[in-house]
Amino acid sequence: MHLIEQAEEDNRTIITEFILLGFGNLPELQILLFLVFLVIYIVTMSGNILIIALVVADQHLHTPMYFFLGNLSCLETCYTSTILPRLLVSLLTGDRTISVSGCFAQFYCFGSLAATECYLLAAMSYDRYLAICKPLHYAALMNGRLCLQLAAGSWIIGFLFCVIITPFMSELTFCGPSEIDHFFCDFSPMLKLSCSDTSMITLVSFILVSLDSPCPFLLTVTSYVCIIATILRIPSTTGRQKAFSTCSSHLIVVTLFYGTLMTVYLLPKSNTLKALNKVFSVFYTVLTPMLNPLIYSLRNKEVKETLRKVIR
Numbered sequence: 001m002h003l004i005e006q007a008e009e010d011n012r013t014i015i016t017e018f019i020l021l022g023f024g025n026l027p028e029l030q031i032l033l034f035l036v037f038l039v040i041y042i043v044t045m046s047g048n049i050l051i052i053a054l055v056v057a058d059q060h061l062h063t064p065m066y067f068f069l070g071n072l073s074c075l076e077t078c079y080t081s082t083i084l085p086r087l088l089v090s091l092l093t094g095d096r097t098i099s100v101s102g103c104f105a106q107f108y109c110f111g112s113l114a115a116t117e118c119y120l121l122a123a124m125s126y127d128r129y130l131a132i133c134k135p136l137h138y139a140a141l142m143n144g145r146l147c148l149q150l151a152a153g154s155w156i157i158g159f160l161f162c163v164i165i166t167p168f169m170s171e172l173t174f175c176g177p178s179e180i181d182h183f184f185c186d187f188s189p190m191l192k193l194s195c196s197d198t199s200m201i202t203l204v205s206f207i208l209v210s211l212d213s214p215c216p217f218l219l220t221v222t223s224y225v226c227i228i229a230t231i232l233r234i235p236s237t238t239g240r241q242k243a244f245s246t247c248s249s250h251l252i253v254v255t256l257f258y259g260t261l262m263t264v265y266l267l268p269k270s271n272t273l274k275a276l277n278k279v280f281s282v283f284y285t286v287l288t289p290m291l292n293p294l295i296y297s298l299r300n301k302e303v304k305e306t307l308r309k310v311i312r
Contacts, residue, residue: 015178017097018193022090022183023278034091040290041084047293048073051303058306064142065131065246068124069296071151075117076289082109083184083285103185104169108162110184110285114261115212116158121254122216123150125223128247133230161212168201182278184285220254249296256291260284 023033055061055070086106090096098106130138165187175195182189187205191198227247234240260283297303 013175015100015174015176017099017178018103018174018185018190019179020086020090020096020098020183020185021179021181022087022096030091030094034088037084037088037091037286040286041080041088044080044084044286044290044293045077047290047297048077051293051296052077054303054306058309060302061306064127064147065124066302067147068120068127068151071154072117072120072124073293075113075120076292079110079113079117080286080289082106082113087183098185100174103180103190104166106185107169107187107190108166111162111165111187112159114158115161116154117257118213118216119154119157120151121250121257122219122223123154124250125220125227125247125254126150128250129223129226131246132227132243157212161208164208165201165205168204172196172198172201182281184281186281217258220258224251224254249300252295253288253292256288257284260288 023029051073052070055066055073083106086098127142130142134141169190172191172194173196174193177193180189180193191201224247231240231243234243260280263280264277264284297307
């Protein structure tokens, strides 16, 4: 029996590339999707690069809130660039293949940047908590050193998160089928295609996600519970509106990011919900990075004022 199993293993063809099925095989939709995603990519890159340029160039924006916003915009440009260029090429040429190593690289970059975003959003919510709940001590507490530590810590933890999983991923072998029913290399769709024993990597990823994900999420939620409680205690309506306006943009971004992320990864993985999962994946991987600079610039007086100066 063991010899038969060994023979079957030897006869397996080890695949060296995957086929990303994307949004189905509808030729009439490919050009339309290409144009839509191309516009989204251009708007995302332009918006985020503009935010970075404004934060660097304008002295008035050299504050902790805009320092974190600059970091977030830098992250969003990298985040979008790990997925959209490859998707645009496949929509334009019809070539949906991606090498196994290329798929691993895309997963590593995407996973690291997603984890970094969780921590950056938590750092930004902590900054808003100190600004609203501890206004007299804000300047002393949120100094330049702490800002750098929080930003650097977010990037380092995010990339370390995927460094631990990557060696386990590299040990996997894939011997068919080679089709990934997604538009990028996500963890679960790749794991399903492996013909190796995936119990160890599943356990490691579960432990890492259980230890890593709740921390920034709970910090963000706790910060906003304290912020809302403090705002409600402000006697004047004008005071409440002014306090809320300083964190409303960040709250919208956090709700969009975590809302779609949780929908994708916590929904049951049934066949009927597969298409819905793909739609929500588009939201947090493609649309959220595009909307973030728009939300911050449209709802922020200081950013709008800086933009007016630049245009003049």
